[in-house]
Amino acid sequence: MYQPDFPTVPFRLGLYPVVDSVDWIARLLEAGVRTIQLRIKDKQDDEVEADIIAAIALGQRYNARLFINDYWRLAIKHGAYGVHLGQEDLEQTDLDAIRAAGLRLGVSTHDDMEIDVALAVRPSYIALGHVFPTQTKQMPSAPQGLEQLATHIARLGDTPTVAIGGISIARAPAVLATGVGSIAVVSAITQAPDWQAATAQLLQLAGAGDE
Ligand SMILES: Cc1ncc(COP(=O)(O)OP(=O)(O)O)c(N)n1
Numbered sequence: 646m647y648q649p650d651f652p653t654v655p656f657r658l659g660l661y662p663v664v665d666s667v668d669w670i671a672r673l674l675e676a677g678v679r680t681i682q683l684r685i686k687d688k689q690d691d692e693v694e695a696d697i698i699a700a701i702a703l704g705q706r707y708n709a710r711l712f713i714n715d716y717w718r719l720a721i722k723h724g725a726y727g728v729h730l731g732q733e734d735l736e737q738t739d740l741d742a743i744r745a746a747g748l749r750l751g752v753s754t755h756d757d758m759e760i761d762v763a764l765a766v767r768p769s770y771i772a773l774g775h776v777f778p779t780q781t782k783q784m785p786s787a788p789q790g791l792e793q794l795a796t797h798i799a800r801l802g803d804t805p806t807v808a809i810g811g812i813s814i815a816r817a818p819a820v821l822a823t824g825v826g827s828i829a830v831v832s833a834i835t836q837a838p839d840w841q842a843a844t845a846q847l848l849q850l851a852g853a854g855d856e
Protein backbone atom coordinates (compact mmCIF):
# COMPACT_ATOMS: atom_id res chain seq x y z
CA MET A 646 0.00 0.00 0.00
CA TYR A 647 1.31 3.46 -0.94
CA GLN A 648 2.40 5.35 2.15
CA PRO A 649 3.17 9.01 1.53
CA ASP A 650 5.61 10.97 3.66
CA PHE A 651 3.07 13.80 3.63
CA PRO A 652 -0.57 13.81 4.75
CA THR A 653 -2.80 11.66 2.59
CA VAL A 654 -5.35 12.82 0.04
CA PRO A 655 -8.29 10.75 -1.24
CA PHE A 656 -7.35 8.43 -4.12
CA ARG A 657 -10.10 10.16 -6.09
CA LEU A 658 -9.45 13.89 -6.03
CA GLY A 659 -12.05 14.24 -8.79
CA LEU A 660 -12.30 17.36 -10.94
CA TYR A 661 -9.28 19.56 -10.21
CA PRO A 662 -9.42 23.01 -11.83
CA VAL A 663 -6.13 24.93 -11.93
CA VAL A 664 -6.86 28.69 -11.96
CA ASP A 665 -5.03 31.99 -11.71
CA SER A 666 -7.29 34.15 -9.56
CA VAL A 667 -9.28 34.28 -6.35
CA ASP A 668 -12.37 35.12 -8.42
CA TRP A 669 -12.12 31.79 -10.21
CA ILE A 670 -11.59 29.97 -6.89
CA ALA A 671 -14.73 31.61 -5.47
CA ARG A 672 -16.95 30.80 -8.44
CA LEU A 673 -15.75 27.22 -8.82
CA LEU A 674 -16.13 26.40 -5.12
CA GLU A 675 -19.66 27.81 -5.27
CA ALA A 676 -20.26 25.58 -8.32
CA GLY A 677 -19.37 22.47 -6.29
CA VAL A 678 -15.66 21.95 -7.02
CA ARG A 679 -13.82 20.51 -4.00
CA THR A 680 -10.24 20.11 -5.32
CA ILE A 681 -8.66 23.23 -6.78
CA GLN A 682 -5.31 24.94 -7.31
CA LEU A 683 -4.26 28.57 -7.30
CA ARG A 684 -1.58 28.93 -9.99
CA ILE A 685 -0.24 32.47 -10.31
CA LYS A 686 3.02 32.53 -12.24
CA ASP A 687 6.18 34.55 -11.80
CA LYS A 688 5.33 37.03 -9.09
CA GLN A 689 7.15 37.98 -5.92
CA ASP A 690 5.77 36.58 -2.67
CA ASP A 691 4.57 40.00 -1.51
CA GLU A 692 2.60 40.44 -4.75
CA VAL A 693 0.60 37.23 -4.27
CA GLU A 694 0.29 36.99 -0.49
CA ALA A 695 -3.13 38.69 -0.26
CA ASP A 696 -4.54 36.40 -2.98
CA ILE A 697 -3.14 33.34 -1.28
CA ILE A 698 -4.67 34.36 2.06
CA ALA A 699 -8.05 34.94 0.37
CA ALA A 700 -7.91 31.64 -1.54
CA ILE A 701 -7.05 29.68 1.61
CA ALA A 702 -9.93 31.31 3.49
CA LEU A 703 -12.32 30.32 0.67
CA GLY A 704 -10.97 26.79 0.65
CA GLN A 705 -11.60 26.50 4.37
CA ARG A 706 -15.10 28.01 4.10
CA TYR A 707 -16.11 25.40 1.51
CA ASN A 708 -14.18 22.55 3.17
CA ALA A 709 -12.25 22.15 -0.07
CA ARG A 710 -8.78 20.86 -0.96
CA LEU A 711 -6.95 24.01 -2.04
CA PHE A 712 -3.43 23.54 -3.39
CA ILE A 713 -1.06 26.48 -3.85
CA ASN A 714 1.25 26.18 -6.85
CA ASP A 715 4.88 27.28 -6.36
CA TYR A 716 4.59 29.62 -3.33
CA TRP A 717 5.26 26.97 -0.71
CA ARG A 718 6.49 29.38 2.00
CA LEU A 719 3.24 31.34 1.82
CA ALA A 720 1.23 28.12 1.72
CA ILE A 721 2.89 27.08 4.98
CA LYS A 722 2.63 30.52 6.54
CA HIS A 723 -1.12 30.71 5.93
CA GLY A 724 -2.06 27.06 6.42
CA ALA A 725 -3.10 25.88 2.96
CA TYR A 726 -4.46 22.37 2.50
CA GLY A 727 -1.56 21.58 0.18
CA VAL A 728 1.21 22.64 -2.18
CA HIS A 729 1.84 21.63 -5.80
CA LEU A 730 5.45 21.59 -7.00
CA GLY A 731 7.20 20.82 -10.27
CA GLN A 732 10.38 18.80 -10.62
CA GLU A 733 12.62 21.91 -10.76
CA ASP A 734 10.81 23.37 -7.74
CA LEU A 735 11.70 20.28 -5.69
CA GLU A 736 15.38 21.19 -5.69
CA GLN A 737 14.75 24.63 -4.17
CA THR A 738 12.13 23.64 -1.63
CA ASP A 739 12.40 22.77 2.05
CA LEU A 740 10.30 19.62 1.90
CA ASP A 741 10.85 19.03 5.63
CA ALA A 742 9.17 22.36 6.33
CA ILE A 743 6.11 21.38 4.22
CA ARG A 744 5.96 18.01 5.97
CA ALA A 745 6.40 19.51 9.44
CA ALA A 746 3.62 22.02 8.76
CA GLY A 747 1.27 19.16 7.81
CA LEU A 748 0.57 20.31 4.25
CA ARG A 749 -0.20 17.83 1.48
CA LEU A 750 2.21 17.74 -1.43
CA GLY A 751 1.52 17.14 -5.12
CA VAL A 752 4.41 16.70 -7.57
CA SER A 753 4.43 17.04 -11.39
CA THR A 754 5.90 14.34 -13.60
CA HIS A 755 6.30 13.93 -17.36
CA ASP A 756 8.04 10.58 -17.81
CA ASP A 757 9.26 7.50 -15.96
CA MET A 758 12.40 9.17 -14.66
CA GLU A 759 10.42 12.03 -13.18
CA ILE A 760 8.08 9.50 -11.59
CA ASP A 761 11.14 7.88 -9.97
CA VAL A 762 12.13 11.29 -8.56
CA ALA A 763 8.59 11.97 -7.34
CA LEU A 764 8.25 8.54 -5.72
CA ALA A 765 11.47 9.14 -3.79
CA VAL A 766 9.80 12.17 -2.19
CA ARG A 767 6.67 10.16 -1.36
CA PRO A 768 4.22 12.99 -2.04
CA SER A 769 0.49 12.95 -1.33
CA TYR A 770 -0.27 12.66 -5.06
CA ILE A 771 1.58 12.45 -8.35
CA ALA A 772 0.50 14.50 -11.40
CA LEU A 773 1.05 13.01 -14.87
CA GLY A 774 1.31 15.31 -17.84
CA HIS A 775 0.87 16.49 -20.34
CA VAL A 776 -1.53 13.92 -21.69
CA PHE A 777 -2.61 15.88 -24.80
CA PRO A 778 -1.26 19.00 -26.55
CA THR A 779 -1.97 22.11 -24.51
CA GLN A 780 -2.15 25.81 -25.40
CA THR A 781 -1.95 26.85 -21.74
CA LYS A 782 1.72 26.20 -21.05
CA GLN A 783 4.81 25.79 -23.21
CA MET A 784 5.92 22.21 -22.68
CA PRO A 785 9.49 21.04 -23.38
CA SER A 786 8.34 17.45 -23.91
CA ALA A 787 5.84 15.75 -26.22
CA PRO A 788 2.34 14.83 -25.06
CA GLN A 789 2.33 11.42 -23.40
CA GLY A 790 -0.97 10.18 -24.79
CA LEU A 791 -3.50 7.86 -23.22
CA GLU A 792 -1.51 4.66 -23.60
CA GLN A 793 1.48 6.05 -21.72
CA LEU A 794 -0.82 7.50 -19.09
CA ALA A 795 -2.41 4.08 -18.58
CA THR A 796 1.05 2.51 -18.20
CA HIS A 797 1.96 5.05 -15.51
CA ILE A 798 -1.33 4.49 -13.69
CA ALA A 799 -0.72 0.73 -13.67
CA ARG A 800 2.80 1.29 -12.34
CA LEU A 801 1.59 3.63 -9.58
CA GLY A 802 -1.05 1.25 -8.21
CA ASP A 803 -2.85 2.85 -5.26
CA THR A 804 -0.84 6.09 -5.34
CA PRO A 805 -3.25 9.01 -5.80
CA THR A 806 -2.81 10.35 -9.34
CA VAL A 807 -3.87 13.40 -11.33
CA ALA A 808 -3.82 13.67 -15.14
CA ILE A 809 -3.21 17.09 -16.70
CA GLY A 810 -2.73 18.68 -20.11
CA GLY A 811 -5.24 19.24 -22.88
CA ILE A 812 -8.09 17.50 -21.10
CA SER A 813 -11.41 18.59 -22.59
CA ILE A 814 -14.93 17.44 -21.80
CA ALA A 815 -14.80 15.18 -24.86
CA ARG A 816 -11.50 13.61 -23.79
CA ALA A 817 -12.27 13.29 -20.08
CA PRO A 818 -14.07 9.89 -20.22
CA ALA A 819 -11.08 8.21 -21.92
CA VAL A 820 -8.67 9.79 -19.44
CA LEU A 821 -10.77 8.63 -16.48
CA ALA A 822 -11.01 5.15 -18.00
CA THR A 823 -7.26 4.71 -17.38
CA GLY A 824 -8.08 4.60 -13.65
CA VAL A 825 -6.54 7.98 -12.85
CA GLY A 826 -8.01 9.48 -9.68
CA SER A 827 -8.39 13.03 -10.90
CA ILE A 828 -8.38 15.27 -13.97
CA ALA A 829 -6.75 18.70 -13.70
CA VAL A 830 -8.00 21.26 -16.22
CA VAL A 831 -7.35 24.88 -17.06
CA SER A 832 -8.81 25.86 -20.45
CA ALA A 833 -11.67 23.32 -20.41
CA ILE A 834 -13.21 25.60 -17.79
CA THR A 835 -11.60 29.04 -18.07
CA GLN A 836 -11.89 29.22 -21.89
CA ALA A 837 -15.28 27.52 -22.12
CA PRO A 838 -18.07 29.55 -23.73
CA ASP A 839 -20.18 28.63 -20.68
CA TRP A 840 -17.90 27.83 -17.74
CA GLN A 841 -20.80 26.85 -15.47
CA ALA A 842 -22.07 24.25 -17.94
CA ALA A 843 -18.52 22.98 -18.52
CA THR A 844 -17.86 22.68 -14.80
CA ALA A 845 -21.15 20.85 -14.24
CA GLN A 846 -20.34 18.38 -17.02
CA LEU A 847 -16.82 17.78 -15.76
CA LEU A 848 -18.10 17.29 -12.19
CA GLN A 849 -20.60 14.80 -13.55
CA LEU A 850 -17.78 12.87 -15.25
CA ALA A 851 -15.00 13.07 -12.64
CA GLY A 852 -16.88 13.74 -9.42
CA ALA A 853 -15.86 16.28 -6.81
CA GLY A 854 -13.47 13.83 -5.17
CA ASP A 855 -13.67 11.31 -2.34
CA GLU A 856 -16.54 9.38 -3.97
C1 LIG B 1 -2.17 19.24 -10.99
C2 LIG B 1 -0.99 19.88 -11.60
N1 LIG B 1 -0.16 19.15 -12.33
C3 LIG B 1 0.93 19.72 -12.90
C4 LIG B 1 1.18 21.05 -12.74
C5 LIG B 1 2.40 21.70 -13.32
O1 LIG B 1 3.21 22.14 -12.25
P1 LIG B 1 4.71 22.66 -12.51
O2 LIG B 1 5.46 21.57 -13.16
O3 LIG B 1 5.19 23.19 -11.22
O4 LIG B 1 4.52 23.84 -13.53
P2 LIG B 1 3.76 25.21 -13.28
O5 LIG B 1 2.30 24.91 -13.08
O6 LIG B 1 4.32 25.83 -12.06
O7 LIG B 1 4.00 25.99 -14.52
C6 LIG B 1 0.27 21.79 -11.97
N2 LIG B 1 0.44 23.11 -11.75
N3 LIG B 1 -0.80 21.19 -11.41
Ligand SMILES: Cc1nc(C(=O)O)sc1CCOP(=O)(O)O
Nearest residue numbers: 774775779781810811830831832
Ligand atom coordinates in the same frame (compact mmCIF):
# COMPACT_ATOMS: atom_id res chain seq x y z
C1 LIG C 1 -0.07 23.88 -15.88
C2 LIG C 1 0.16 22.67 -16.67
N1 LIG C 1 1.05 21.72 -16.32
C3 LIG C 1 1.12 20.72 -17.19
C4 LIG C 1 2.04 19.58 -17.06
O1 LIG C 1 2.00 18.69 -17.90
O2 LIG C 1 2.78 19.57 -16.09
S1 LIG C 1 0.07 20.89 -18.48
C5 LIG C 1 -0.50 22.35 -17.85
C6 LIG C 1 -1.55 23.18 -18.52
C7 LIG C 1 -2.88 22.49 -18.56
O3 LIG C 1 -3.78 23.36 -19.15
P1 LIG C 1 -4.96 22.85 -20.10
O4 LIG C 1 -5.91 22.08 -19.26
O5 LIG C 1 -5.58 24.14 -20.59
O6 LIG C 1 -4.34 22.08 -21.22
Ligand SMILES: [Mg+2]
Nearest residue numbers: 714715730731
Ligand atom coordinates in the same frame (compact mmCIF):
# COMPACT_ATOMS: atom_id res chain seq x y z
MG1 LIG D 1 5.23 25.03 -10.34
